[in-house]
Amino acid sequence: MSHTEVVDSKTAWAGDNNSPFGAGYGKLMMWFFLMSDALSFTGFLAAYGFYRHEYTAIWPTAENVFTHFPFVHGHQPLLYVALMTFILIMSSVTMVLAVEAGQRMDKKQVIVWMFWTIIGGLIFVGSQAWEWYHFIHGTELGAFELGIGTFDVNGTIEQTQGIIGRWADESKEVLLLPWREVAGDLTSPYMQLTGQALTDAMANGQAIHGANLTHNEYGHPLFADFFFFITGFHGTHVFSGVVLNFIIFVNVIMGTYEKRGHYEMVEKVGLYWHFVDLVWVFVFTFFYLV
Amino acid sequence: MQDSNEPYKYAQHHSEEEGKKTRRMIWNMFWVLLAITSIEVGLGIKWKDWDLSWHLVKMTFIVMTIGKAYFIVAYYMHLKHERTALQNTIIIPYAMLALYLMYIVFTEATFTDYLDHFF
Numbered sequence: 001m002s003h004t005e006v007v008d009s010k011t012a013w014a015g016d017n018n019s020p021f022g023a024g025y026g027k028l029m030m031w032f033f034l035m036s037d038a039l040s041f042t043g044f045l046a047a048y049g050f051y052r053h054e055y056t057a058i059w060p061t062a063e064n065v066f067t068h069f070p071f072v073h074g075h076q077p078l079l080y081v082a083l084m085t086f087i088l089i090m091s092s093v094t095m096v097l098a099v100e101a102g103q104r105m106d107k108k109q110v111i112v113w114m115f116w117t118i119i120g121g122l123i124f125v126g127s128q129a130w131e132w133y134h135f136i137h138g139t140e141l142g143a144f145e146l147g148i149g150t151f152d153v154n155g156t157i158e159q160t161q162g163i164i165g166r167w168a169d170e171s172k173e174v175l176l177l178p179w180r181e182v183a184g185d186l187t188s189p190y191m192q193l194t195g196q197a198l199t200d201a202m203a204n205g206q207a208i209h210g211a212n213l214t215h216n217e218y219g220h221p222l223f224a225d226f227f228f229f230i231t232g233f234h235g236t237h238v239f240s241g242v243v244l245n246f247i248i249f250v251n252v253i254m255g256t257y258e259k260r261g262h263y264e265m266v267e268k269v270g271l272y273w274h275f276v277d278l279v280w281v282f283v284f285t286f287f288y289l290v
Numbered sequence: 291m292q293d294s295n296e297p298y299k300y301a302q303h304h305s306e307e308e309g310k311k312t313r314r315m316i317w318n319m320f321w322v323l324l325a326i327t328s329i330e331v332g333l334g335i336k337w338k339d340w341d342l343s344w345h346l347v348k349m350t351f352i353v354m355t356i357g358k359a360y361f362i363v364a365y366y367m368h369l370k371h372e373r374t375a376l377q378n379t380i381i382i383p384y385a386m387l388a389l390y391l392m393y394i395v396f397t398e399a400t401f402t403d404y405l406d407h408f409f
Contacts, residue, residue, distance in 0.1 A: 021376040024301065028376070035380050039387050046391045063334065082331040089327065093320045096366045100316065103302045104309045262301030274366045278359055285355040289334045290348050 030268045034275045037237075041279050044233065045286050048226045058163060058178040060219030062288040068134050081288050084127045085280065088238075091120025092277040095245075099270040102263025107252065110266060114249045117273065121242040128235045135227065138210025141167050143217035144175055147204030151177070160201065164208070164219050165193060175201070178219060227287065234279055241276050244269050319365050326354050 021028055052059050063077035070080070098113035144167070146160040168174035175198055176190035193201055208217045216224040248269045257263045304312070330351060337347045364370035369377055 020373070021379070022373045023376055031376065031380055035384055038384055042384075042387055042391065046395070049395070078331055078334050082327070085327055086324070089320070089323050092362070092366060093316060096316050097313065100309055100312045103304045103312075104306065105303070262303065264301040267302065271367055274362055278362050278367075281355055281358050281362070285330070285351050289330055289351045 024264055026268055027264065027271070030271050034271060037275065038279075041230075041233075041282070044226075044230050045282060048230065048286060051220075051222050051226070055220050055222070058220050060216070060223050065135065065218045066131065066288065070130065078288060080127070080131070081284065084124055084131075085284050087120050087127070088124050088277050088280050091117045091124070092274055094120065095270045095273045099263075099267050102257070102266040105258070105263070107255070107258055110252050110263060111249070114245060114252060114266070118242055118245050118249060121238055121245065121273075125235060125238050125242065128231060128238070132228075132231075135224070136210050136212065138208075138217045141170065141172075142207055142209040143167070144202065145205050145208050145215060146201055147206070149201065149204065162221070164217065165201075166190075166217075168192070173198075230283060230287070234276070234283055237276050237279065241269075241273050244272060315365060319361055322361055323358055326358050330354055 023031070062081075066081055067075050067077050068080065069076040094113045094116040098110050098117060101109035101113060144165045146163045146165060149160040151158050151160050151163075163178065165175040165177050168176055173194060175193040177193055178190065208215050210217055211221075211224040211227075213225055213228065214221055218224075248265055251257065251265065252263075257265055333342075333347055333350065337344070369380065
């Protein structure tokens with residue numbers, strides 16, 4: 001036999017044989033993992049989309065929920081999450097610069113760029129924790145969850161149980177119900193509840209502050225469930241990404257990849273890190289913008 | 291069979307000039323991503339003042355997001371320059387689920403009513 005190819009366990013698992021993909025074993029497996037992970041996130045966001053569509057009328061809008069900015073008072077819708085998005089994109093840039101430096105075997109620059117990537121990741125995870133805190137804590141004014149009953153909305157009888165009404169102002173004399181007076185027009189004013197109707201409605205309801213898995217002062221509890229689950233799952237990814245980056249960072253400093261002759265390991269964690277950024281791009285759009 | 295002394299065959303290496311080109315690409319992509327994100331946030335805050343249709347704004351967000359995703363996967367994750375076999379292995383299974391979910395949304399959800407409302 002003229003073409004004898006010996007595949008021992010070392011070459012088989014290192015991917016040193018010719019392969020149709022032209023990529024090492026580890027990198028290929030990282031791609032497969034990321035693809036399957038993308039399927040999970042797609043499922044979650046699609047589920048979110050279905051429920052959001054089902055409860056359009058009483059679904060909270062993110063710009064009314066996430067209005068805080070650290071150390072700044074007042075109404076700052078979307079600004080902080082925009083900054084978080086910028087930080088994550090920026091850390092993706094530093095990551096790809098680390099990969100590029102690795103391809104030139106420039107150890108010093110790999111260290112510098114990986115360091116900034118880790119810092120960016122930590123700021124992002126911290127920001128998410130901060131945002132969770134504010135979401136769970138809620139507003140000073142709070143909201144009112146209606147109990148069992150019915151309500152006539154333009155001739156349609158709607159169940160009131162679980163419906164979240166928000167106070168018009170501090171006096172708590174006017175409750176705004178989430179049904180818009182003209183169906184489908186998002187800019188029309190909220191339906192208002194005052195006087196005796198308000199007293200009746202409050203008889204079997206309860207005041208709510210903040211959000212948890214069963215109650216949500218900003219609107220439908222499913223919004224909170226999806227928020228905790230999807231941003232939590234993404235945050236877990238960011239956190240494990242930071243841990244992986246840190247391990248590789250230490251290896252780079254110790255010269256492991258210099259000795260190995262290539263920095264492919266940096267490329268692999270880079271793929272993971274870009275994926276985390278990629279998922280956030282979608283979470284940002286579907287949770288905060290749409 | 292590979293010579294065991296040769297460094298990892300599929301690990302990417304490049305020279306100083308190629309590196310310069312790659313870095314320029316990285317920063318160009320950064321500006322593209324930043325610009326798209328800024329437009330998204332600006333639109334999210336201002337669309338009501340500008341008297342735009344919400345459906346139009348929503349569709350703009352989704353198109354821009356898919357655009358950003360393309361730039362990240364193609365350039366930062368380098369998929370554009372991988373072999374076709376690898377590209378297909380990643381994209382086809384994903385596209386199958388995405389197209390299936392879109393089919394469900396368009397047919398099973400009340401999305402058709404929504405489209406009636408739109409046009």
